[in-house]
Amino acid sequence: SSHSAEDKLAIARFQQYLKIATAHPNPNYKPAQEFILSQAGSVGINTQVLEFTKGKPLILLTWTGKDPSRPSILLNSHMDSVPAEADKWVHDPIGAVKDNSGNIYARGAQDDKCIGMQYLEAIKRLKSQGFQPLRTIHISYVPDEEIGGMDGSEAFVKSKEFENLHVGFVLDEGQASPNEHYRVFYADRIPWRLIIKATGAPGRGSKLYDNSALENLMKSMEVIGRFRSAQFDLVKSGMAEHGEVIAVNPVYVKAGTPTPTGFVMNLQPSEAEAGFDIRLPPTADPQLVRERISEEWAPAARNMTYELMEKGPLRDIQGHLLLTVANHSNLWWLQFEKAISAAGGKLGKPEILASTTDARFVREKGIPAFGFSPMSNTPILLHDHNEFLNEAEYLKGIKMYIAILEILSSYTETVDDIAHKDEL
Numbered sequence: 379s380s381h382s383a384e385d386k387l388a389i390a391r392f393q394q395y396l397k398i399a400t401a402h403p404n405p406n407y408k409p410a411q412e413f414i415l416s417q418a419g420s421v422g423i424n425t426q427v428l429e430f431t432k433g434k435p436l437i438l439l440t441w442t443g444k445d446p447s448r449p450s451i452l453l454n455s456h457m458d459s460v461p462a463e464a465d466k467w468v469h470d471p472i473g474a475v476k477d478n479s480g481n482i483y484a485r486g487a488q489d490d491k492c493i494g495m496q497y498l499e500a501i502k503r504l505k506s507q508g509f510q511p512l513r514t515i516h517i518s519y520v521p522d523e524e525i526g527g528m529d530g531s532e533a534f535v536k537s538k539e540f541e542n543l544h545v546g547f548v549l550d551e552g553q554a555s556p557n558e559h560y561r562v563f564y565a566d567r568i569p570w571r572l573i574i575k576a577t578g579a580p581g582r583g584s585k586l587y588d589n590s591a592l593e594n595l596m597k598s599m600e601v602i603g604r605f606r607s608a609q610f611d612l613v614k615s616g617m618a619e620h621g622e623v624i625a626v627n628p629v630y631v632k633a634g635t636p637t638p639t640g641f642v643m644n645l646q647p648s649e650a651e652a653g654f655d656i657r658l659p660p661t662a663d664p665q666l667v668r669e670r671i672s673e674e675w676a677p678a679a680r681n682m683t684y685e686l687m688e689k690g691p692l693r694d695i696q697g698h699l700l701l702t703v704a705n706h707s708n709l710w711w712l713q714f715e716k717a718i719s720a721a722g723g724k725l726g727k728p729e730i731l732a733s734t735t736d737a738r739f740v741r742e743k744g745i746p747a748f749g750f751s752p753m754s755n756t757p758i759l760l761h762d763h764n765e766f767l768n769e770a771e772y773l774k775g776i777k778m779y780i781a782i783l784e785i786l787s788s789y790t791e792t793v794d795d796i797a798h799k800d801e802l
């Protein structure tokens with residue numbers, strides 16, 4: 379191909395990282411750790427391994443700035459991936475095979491091993507150009523993002539070690555864009571889990587009677603289904619984006635009396651339950667959802683109980699909504715926008731991510747964070763079969779991070795300077 383020797387090596391390193399088996403349920407973090415440490419060694423930046431839970435290392439790299447007293451920048455990515463069904467892929471999900479058009483296939487190609495390596499490649503190139511950042515730049519490689527981040531990012535962000543980094547701004551993963559505009563995310567939806575349980579009198583399969591456990595559960599399913607459709611209709615009609623509505627999706631139902639080969643077919647069971655994945659944009663009113671659950675989705679009057687697990691707050695420690703301001707009143711946003719256009723990129727309208735990332739933990743502390751994975755003109759394939767990223771797009775991403783790091787690590791303007799410039 380027409381890529382430079384340097385680019386070819388960068389692509390090979392990306393493929394090497396993709397070949398490390400870090401998919402759940404058994405992510406093998408040790409080889410990922412070794413690989414990242416060896417790459418950091420060749421770049422010449424400081425390394426630390428933190429282990430908040432045994433067997434779940436968090437790798438922290440640091441490029442110290444000329445003025446370490448200024449708030450630092452943290453670039454985050456996770457080492458783990460969701461599993462892949464290898465037989466449904468055209469190439470081995472752990473093979474990092476590159477096809478004739480330069481598409482590199484692997485679980486993690488988009489989510490999010492691309493950014494983990496691009497961060498390092500960008501720093502490598504900036505160093506070779508003699509660039510020295512004013513602010514300190516940290517890069518973290520965390521375990522367990524895909525399973526909620528409790529033993530990874532959450533433990534890290536709540537640690538003394540994190541406090542000492544004096545982080546002022548975070549970049550974390552985003553998502554691919556099918557068009558030429560890069561996507562940027564200023565918030566995540568917050569995950570809740572709901573288990574609803576119905577009880578009722580058992581009875582013969584043949585009998586019509588009120589208040590069976592499954593009848594009660596089915597009523598809840600209908601009510602929840604209507605709420606779900608109403609939210610989805612807002613998206614379908616173009617009135618809202620996916621990230622702006624409340625999602626509630628059934629993820630399991632459990633009922634019936636098992637036999638060795640199936641279920642008893644002529645008995646109405648006395649218990650039934652269902653589980654739901656709920657996601658709330660930070661702009662939602664959580665109290666209204668709680669009331670809906672207790673009054674409509676699992677009312678005691680219908681012999682129902684429920685267990686609600688709110689997996690995170692919708693507001694930060696100061697009581698502000700859990701979102702990062704993406705307009706001119708946020709200097710980091712201004713610099714970020716400036717960097718993207720300096721590198722020749724176009725940004726789409728800032729979005730709320732429909733799923734959930736580790737960025738929520740830093741936002742909880744009031745630290746501004748954007749989700750950004752530089753992949754334009756790329757189908758959205760995270761968690762899907764045949765996840766791939768094109769090599770040219772990968773290389774373009776390195777250039778984006780070079781511009782981002784150059785500008786964000788070294789700006790000295792204040793909001794006042796910028797307001798003044800606008801007046802002139």
Ligand SMILES: CSCC[C@H](NC=O)C(=O)O
Nearest residue numbers: 523524525526569733734
């Ligand atoms: C309950 S936190 C789960 C986090 C996970 N993150 C990426 O896919 C997600 O499902 O959004």
Ligand SMILES: [Zn+2]
Nearest residue numbers: 489490523551
């Ligand atoms: Zn991810």
Ligand SMILES: [Zn+2]
Nearest residue numbers: 460489524760
């Ligand atoms: Zn993911």
